[in-house]
Amino acid sequence: MNCAELLVEIFGSQAELARAFQLDRAVVHNWVKVGYVPARWAGEVERLTQGRISAVEVINEASAKNPVRVKSRPGDAPFGILSETDPMSQYAPAKRIYSFHPPQRTLMGPGPTEIHPRVLTTMSQPAIGYLDPIFVEMMEELKSLLRYVYQTKNPLTFPLSGPGSVGMEYCFVNMVTPGDKVIVCQNGVFGGRMLENAARCGGSPVVVEDKWGEPVDPQKLEDALKKNRDAKLVAFVHAETSTGCQSDAKLLTQIAHKHGALVIVDAVTSLGGTPVKVDEWEIDAIYSASQKCLSCTPGLSPVSFSERVVEHVKKRKDKIHSWFMDMNLLLGYWNAGARTYHHTAPTNSLFALHEALLLLREEGLENSWARHSRHHFALKAGLEAMGMKFLVAEKDQLPQMNAVLCPEGVDEARVRSTLLTEFGLEIGAGLGPLKGRIWRFGLMGYSCRPDNVMLCLSALGSVLNDMALPVHVGDAEAAAHGAYAQMHVKDAQRKKRAA
């Protein structure tokens, strides 16, 4: 009996085997047909059969039936079996490595999101140097587009090379002088990261804690500032991705300013999806990330510092503790004028961000915010029609991040993995204390579309119904269609009144 047949025997049927490996049945059927299990599954086979079939058995059988071929290697043994003399064998398991082609997925988790084809095309353009005059011209446009998206005239607005976490560190490392008192508002995972940053920068953090799923309480912040009159900074997350809750960034900033503190705002999930008005709200320092409502490739973090912050950082007597994130050094590359090498900028990712921001400008920020709300209302109607409850009170719900409580008794991880393997749909799990308790449905940027809303509702309805939960297939879709229809009517009435 070969390993594939043995696996079917152990799991009872091809269907059960497919379920255990979270694979499509057709894949498992193919293993049986060809008479071996591909070597890349060796570890999983050993784990899931609790050692009844060892990884080595799978690898040996797969290598015998389907020898590894390494192309264009003169002198290799026929069919290029990975032998002990092959230099590659020291560094890699005995498996064939092909060009990587990721599957097509519908991304409705907490990010990354799907990327618009125009952005993907732009990203695959030929590389040019990061000091090429054409590139430098593009950098200036990129800064202007970011100012538009952030609604700010701040000259120091640019994308950092690195994910949102780098934007977070950049703000703290530049703005916190060791010993500074920093008030950090925490109502989810990312407030906790801010707290960690404040402490690592040598600051003296004071936490204002709120329940996960609730916004930052302005009164608690006011009280903390009254108790800590020497606080230099206030940090908070505008859109807490771990819970789908939005805090009032304008009000929190006003309170901080009333007490003479500067603010650091995390707009990783809000930027592009809900209003973020840096100048109007007088935000001092803000950071975001490219892979959420901007729908670009991950790895860039747009940041903006007001003139007040630039002065604050320039006045520091000590050296900024991070060379890479030192604002003064980064200015030499991102400021207009004579640019000097700081680090090798991720040029093709920056082309992509330019295109993603251009798409946003073409759509119009207000239209983008309205689109996020529209599809949120439809998704919400559908989820509620399936009996789901939102974690966050309606007035604080983020349109782009919908956190719902998992129904009692459901194997939530199995639901997510079935959605992924059978429908190619990714949704998010709960983090920290919400692990296993919530699902997070992202509707961000290019992923925020009616076809995704409908696919998600119908896939989820079908999976839950399959698992014998009291969900009627079709109810959710009908509710979402109803919500869209109501919104159309309201829009038409509004337009009529305005005409």
Ligand SMILES: Cc1ncc(COP(=O)(O)O)c(C=O)c1O
């Ligand atoms: C609110 C918030 N802040 C910070 C981050 C960190 O961003 P990144 O994962 O791009 O480093 C995330 C990531 O999901 C986030 O949601």
